Amino acid sequence: MYLNIISLVPSHTEILFALGLGEQVAGVTANCDYPPQALRKIKVGTFACPDSARILSLHPDLVIAGGGIHSKCVTELRQAGITVLNFMPQSVNNIFEIMKKIIEFAGAYEVGGSTVAMLKDKLLLIEEKAKQSACPKVIFVMGKQRLMTPGPASCQYDALRIAGASMISFGEDVSYAPITWDDIIDEDPDIILACGRSENEPLQKRCMGCTLENRPCMQNVEDILHHPFLEKVTAIKTRRVYTIPCHYLCRTGPRLFDGMMKLAQLFQA
Secondary structure (H helix, E strand, O other): OOOOEEEOOHHHHHHHHHOOOHHHEEEEOOOOOOOHHHHHOEEOEOOOOEOHHHHHHOOOOEEEEOHHHHHHHHHHHHHOOOOEEEOOOOOHHHHHHHHHHHHHHHOOHHHHHHHHHHHHHHHHHHHHHHOOOOOOEEEEEEOOOOOEEEOOOOHHHHHHHHOOOEOOOOOOOOOEEEOOHHHHHHHOOOEEEEEOOOOOOOOOOOOOOOOOOOOHHHOOHHHHHOOOOOOOOHHHHOOOEEEEOHHHOOOOOOHHHHHHHHHHHHHHO
């Protein structure tokens, strides 16, 4: 069965290609930049602002959207009779659940099944690695001017927990919570993770639609180590501060498991 599938989220695009459905991807957003083959697909707007008319013109059999941010577009597409799978995973297990739904819809049992099996094997290795960790207290700082940190209702929080981190306590329904530098001082984490770029990584191009003057993705470890308010924080004193590219933790697709493995290794040190 050949299908036309459109993805409105970079991580969903990565999932489709990993499941062997790259040829059936008819359109993606301008923010979908991985794998490289995705760059050659027809663009249907940006992640934050998909173009419903453009999507309909491609006659999709399935559109995969990304939760509340796409609610207007999803409503328009469903009213036009399009099948829409609308999700934003709140846990690592949710990723496997949505992969199963895509596999069943597209009949991608062979490649899709082997991909899921491989990722589940990676997850088992991560869990074994995490058992060797001392469960350091970890804060993941998202953003740069307006700071946020993930809560229990987010996939990032779950991924960090599985990798061996001891996380800040929040209500179970909290996806993301605002945080200040004073909060970080009070929590006194053993490790600070922050949005940014890895050492020796090339500068990332500005994402389509991004208007931020100080982009978090450009941040490096030294920016945090020399923050004027944090000198007494344990993570600063021991230099356990790490910047991580968005595709290792914030893109909830196949590469998330590589990021979790790297983090599990960091948490062991």
